[in-house]
Amino acid sequence: MATLRLNALRKTYPNGVTALHGADLxxxxxxxxxxxxxxxxxxxxxxxxxxxxxxxxDGELAIDGRRVNDLEPxxxxxxxxxxxxxxxxxxxVADNMGYALKNRGVPKAERRRRVEETARLIGLExxxxxxxxxLSGGQRQRVAMGRAIVREPRVFLFDEPLSNLDAKLRVxxxxxxxxLQKRLGVTAxxxxxxxxxxxxxxxxxxxMNGGRIEQVGTPMHLYARPASRFVAGFIGSPAMNFLNxxxxxxxxxxxxxxxxxxxxxxxxxxSGEAKTVCxxxxxxxxxxxxxxxxxxxxxxxxxELVEPLGADTLVHARLDGQDDLVVxxxxxxxxxxxxxxxxxxxxxxxxxxxDPETGQRLAPMExxxxxxxxxx
Amino acid sequence: MRYRRRGLxxxxxxxxxxxxxxxxxPVWLAITAATHDQAxxxxxxxxxxxxxxxxxxxxxxxxxxxxxxxxxxTRLLLNSTVMALGxxxxxxxxxxxxxxAIVFFRFPLRRLCFWLIFITLMLPVEVxxxxxxxxxxxxxxxxxxxxxxxxxxxxxxATFLFRQFYLTVPPELLxxxxxxxxxxxxxxxxxxxxxxxTNIAAxxxxxxxxxxxxxxxxxxxxxxxxxxxxxxxxxxxxxxxxNLVPWQTVMATALLAMLPPVAVIxxxxxxxxxxxxxxxx
Ligand SMILES: Nc1ncnc2c1ncn2[C@@H]1O[C@H](COP(=O)(O)OP(=O)(O)OP(=O)(O)O)[C@@H](O)[C@H]1O
Ligand SMILES: [Mg+2]
Numbered sequence: 001m002a003t004l005r006l007n008a009l010r011k012t013y014p015n016g017v018t019a020l021h022g023a024d025l026x027x028x029x030x031x032x033x034x035x036x037x038x039x040x041x042x043x044x045x046x047x048x049x050x051x052x053x054x055x056x057x058d059g060e061l062a063i064d065g066r067r068v069n070d071l072e073p074x075x076x077x078x079x080x081x082x083x084x085x086x087x088x089x090x091x092x093v094a095d096n097m098g099y100a101l102k103n104r105g106v107p108k109a110e111r112r113r114r115v116e117e118t119a120r121l122i123g124l125e126x127x128x129x130x131x132x133x134x135l136s137g138g139q140r141q142r143v144a145m146g147r148a149i150v151r152e153p154r155v156f157l158f159d160e161p162l163s164n165l166d167a168k169l170r171v172x173x174x175x176x177x178x179x180l181q182k183r184l185g186v187t188a189x190x191x192x193x194x195x196x197x198x199x200x201x202x203x204x205x206x207x208m209n210g211g212r213i214e215q216v217g218t219p220m221h222l223y224a225r226p227a228s229r230f231v232a233g234f235i236g237s238p239a240m241n242f243l244n245x246x247x248x249x250x251x252x253x254x255x256x257x258x259x260x261x262x263x264x265x266x267x268x269x270x271s272g273e274a275k276t277v278c279x280x281x282x283x284x285x286x287x288x289x290x291x292x293x294x295x296x297x298x299x300x301x302x303x304e305l306v307e308p309l310g311a312d313t314l315v316h317a318r319l320d321g322q323d324d325l326v327v328x329x330x331x332x333x334x335x336x337x338x339x340x341x342x343x344x345x346x347x348x349x350x351x352x353x354x355d356p357e358t359g360q361r362l363a364p365m366e367x368x369x370x371x372x373x374x375x376x
Numbered sequence: 377m378r379y380r381r382r383g384l385x386x387x388x389x390x391x392x393x394x395x396x397x398x399x400x401x402p403v404w405l406a407i408t409a410a411t412h413d414q415a416x417x418x419x420x421x422x423x424x425x426x427x428x429x430x431x432x433x434x435x436x437x438x439x440x441x442x443x444x445x446x447x448x449x450t451r452l453l454l455n456s457t458v459m460a461l462g463x464x465x466x467x468x469x470x471x472x473x474x475x476x477a478i479v480f481f482r483f484p485l486r487r488l489c490f491w492l493i494f495i496t497l498m499l500p501v502e503v504x505x506x507x508x509x510x511x512x513x514x515x516x517x518x519x520x521x522x523x524x525x526x527x528x529x530x531x532x533x534a535t536f537l538f539r540q541f542y543l544t545v546p547p548e549l550l551x552x553x554x555x556x557x558x559x560x561x562x563x564x565x566x567x568x569x570x571x572x573x574t575n576i577a578a579x580x581x582x583x584x585x586x587x588x589x590x591x592x593x594x595x596x597x598x599x600x601x602x603x604x605x606x607x608x609x610x611x612x613x614x615x616x617x618x619n620l621v622p623w624q625t626v627m628a629t630a631l632l633a634m635l636p637p638v639a640v641i642x643x644x645x646x647x648x649x650x651x652x653x654x655x656x657x
Contacts, residue, residue: 053551074557086548090570099566100556147556 002077002154002187003029004065010058011045011285019045021211030185036198036234037208043191044159046208050189051080051157064155074103079138079148080157083164085140087132088145089196094119094128097147118150122180138169145177156174156181156188162197174201195235199223207231229359230297232280232352238314240280241326245355248274256351260319264297267351277362280352283314286328289343297348302328303340308332317342387478410434410627417623433628436541442625445601445609449629452606455524456588457636459605463526463587464580471534472572476564478535479542480550490539497532501593509596514575519603534579542568566620577647584640604632 004027011020017157019042027033033307035043050061052073061069066075079100089098091292094115101111119125122142134139148156162170181188192198200204200284207214207222209229215227219235226232232240237289245256247270254266256279264279289298301317304325308314315328315336328344336342353362405422413425436442437449445452478490479485501508508527517523545568553563569576594605601609610633613626 051551051555064491071557073551078555080552080555082548082552084546084548086546086552088552089566090547090567099558103562151556300498336538 003027004155004187004189005062005065005367006050006059007055007062009046009049009061011042011228012057018218025206025213025216027189029189030182030187032181032188032190032196032201032203033206034192034202035206035208036134036195036202037065037214039193039214040266041208042211043193043208047080047157047189047191047317049158050155051078052076053080058235071135074100076155077153078157079147079151079153080159081144081161083353084098085132085144085164087140087143092129092131093124093135093143093146096132097150100147100151106176114150115146116272118146121149122146122176132370136310138173141165141173141249145180149180153186156186156190158188158190160192161190163192163194166170170197177201195237199235199357205235207234209234212309212316216250220356225361226352227361229278229280229361230355232354232361236282238283238327240330240352241286242279242354243319243324244276245279246274247277247308247353256353258319259324260299260322262299262348263346264296266353267348268353276356278354278356278359282350283327283329284329285347285350286326286344287347288328288330288334289345294343295321295345297345299326299344299346301342301344303336303342306336306338315342327372391400392644406627406631407460408624409468410631412624414620414622414624417621430626433624434632436495437625437632439626441611442629443622445604447604448611449606450605451602451633452629453636455521455603456520456601456605456607456633458585459524459590459594460584462521463528464583465591466529467526467531467583468576468579469528471531472564472569472576472625474535475538475542475628476568479539479562492551493532493535497536501528503589503595506609508593512597516651519598519600521603523597528590528593531583534583537575537579538572541572545571561585561631574647577644581641581644585637588637596605 004025006023006025006027006148007111009020009023010308012018035046037043045054045254051058052068052071052075058068060067060169063076063078064197088099091099094112097115097118098111101114106114115128116125119128124139124146126145127135127139132143135143141164144161149310161177163175164171165173174197177190190201192201202219204216205217205219205222209230215222215231217225222231222235226235226240229242233242243258245258245264246255247254247266247268249255254268254270256266256277258263260262286299289295300320302320303317304317305316306313307316309332310360311332312329313332313334313336316325317331318326320327326344330336354360391427405424408423408426409417411429411432412423413429416423416427439448439450441448474493478486478493504552512518512523512527515523517526547566550563553567558566589607590605591611594608598604600607606629610626610630613629614621
């Protein structure tokens with residue numbers, strides 16, 4: 001149970017690679033923070049710096065308000081779950097879980113009691129005498145979790161703990177991790193590159209790109225108001241569609257013009273002369289319009305590929321007379337075949353505009369946030 | 377692929393049996409000769425069956441001073457055992473620590489250290505024996521166990537083998553141990569050593585044999601019989617220029633000299649074979 005403060009945290013590896021360009025973050029007590037980003041963006045580096053396994057090149061890290069930059073991992077009172085679990089192969093499950101307690105000089109009886117209690121909590125009672133080699137992947141994962149829990153640390157750190165499990169087990173363990181974390185109330189930082197995992201687990205999400213934090217917020221906030229084109233493309237599945245558009249002022253409202261000639265009402269006012277913007281529309285915010293109902297602003301497309309998912313169907317379609325492909329998520333009941341012509345209507349309240357050069361969000365600018373946990 | 381052909385079967389079995397005879401006959405002759413008295417060994421034919429002495433020759437060499445050696449074989453066996461154990465244990469302990477430092481610690485000139493150790497692989501004892509002798513003599517180590525053991529106690533081979541093993545240990549294991557509050561010594565004791573158990577057993581056997589079979593160095597550094605090793609003594613028993621060689625004594629001593637290495641191999645072979653077959657990690 002602790003708060004964490006990251007202040008301009010930087011990491012430059014001895015070989016000159018700067019993996020983290022100054023990260024600022026405040027983590028509240030009991031919060032589950034998920035760090036996501038593409039491979040190589042510095043997620044593991046950040047986590048390992050929190051753990052004390054990598055030195056901090058610059059900046060300050062504080063746990064409960066106390067600077068811990070120069071403390072050894074054990075002195076920071078954190079527990080870490082590794083991607084490959086890193087269980088001690090020659091020790092039984094019970095010894096694996098009790099090793100940290102043993103190193104702290106916890107008496108044997110007390111150790112045994114705590115190990116057994118934790119084992120009950122995560123359903124490992126019957127496996128305490130086994131070696132890691134005699135366990136399945138999911139069971140090893142549990143042991144790794146148990147080893148972290150039994151110490152009652154101030155902070156849990158997870159580095160892609162579920163990536164070696166099959167899809168079904170992953171969903172199950174994900175829920176379990178969330179449940180345990182909330183029940184124990186321990187602050188946790190969880191690294192993953194799976195954005196579904198990130199969305200479902202997080203109290204707050206940290207999206208990283210190229211060694212920088214792009215945006216921090218609740219999953220729904222990041223989904224509804226991505227601060228940059230990168231975040232918009234990274235959060236949400238399938239990814240947001242991006243189209244180039246021209247924004248200019250017209251009589252009776254500002255207009256976005258797509259290359260295909262379609263015109264949409266702009267969510268932001270045009271300023272001065274016309275400019276190019278990047279328009280983002282999520283697949284789930286494109287609806288099929290019944291024939292005869294077509295109005296100005298609808299997109300006529302030709303279906304190129306259909307992916308039925310059951311409840312929904314993903315339609316990959318090409319805008320008429322254009323090279324741009326858009327993806328729409330439509331109701332699974334509707335029969336759509338490749339080669340069909342469709343009309344899609346973007347939800348006018350859910351358009352996102354980005355600066356084509358910087359990728360920064362243009363519109364709509366942050367309104368007051370609907371989610372209580374959103375940062376100010 | 378397994379061929380079943382009669383001719384091949386017979387030929388391969390014949391070869392096996394020949395090889396077996398080549399190995400076993402000398403040992404058999406030694407055993408039988410050790411049970412004869414001197415007179416019956418000088419009749420011109422080697423005896424193929426046990427003689428009149430029974431275990432008498434063994435009892436004699438173990439309890440009474442043997443010929444010109446001036447001491448009994450019990451003492452010689454003890455000396456050899458101390459030397460072989462000292463060398464085996466010392467080599468393994470030093471190799472473990474050296475490899476641990478090289479693999480898990482970052483210190484200046486780490487690579488240089490490793491290569492210096494590595495190139496000494498190319499320097500067998502015999503090459504540096506004269507300077508080593510001079511140093512040992514100056515330090516007053518002649519006729520002492522320390523003198524027997526110390527110059528042979530570092531092993532580049534063992535260091536190299538442990539290094540290779542340590543490199544296969546996943547780095548996360550070290551990190552997990554650090555998070556769990558294990559310092560360098562704890563990590564070595566609780567995690568690295570148990571993991572290298574089989575390697576240690578295998579190396580112990582090899583190094584014990586190496587120490588036991590040392591000849592040149594003990595020959596140089598011991599001049600008195602109370603620190604003489606059994607391997608050196610065997611040779612001295614044979615070189616009786618004026619007398620007839622007491623073959624029954626030589627054979628009994630030789631057989632006794634074989635026992636400790638055999639015992640070590642038999643005792644350790646369970647771990648040893650395991651270490652060679654499945655690298656339990
Ligand atoms: N020990 C190291 N020495 C030098 N550079 C490193 C080291 N570890 C990582 N890097 C570099 O730092 C950058 C960030 O690496 P990091 O492992 O933090 O990425 P990641 O976000 O965890 O990626 P992934 O999702 O693939 O695990 C990468 O460019 C990587 O090459
Ligand atoms: Mg990583």
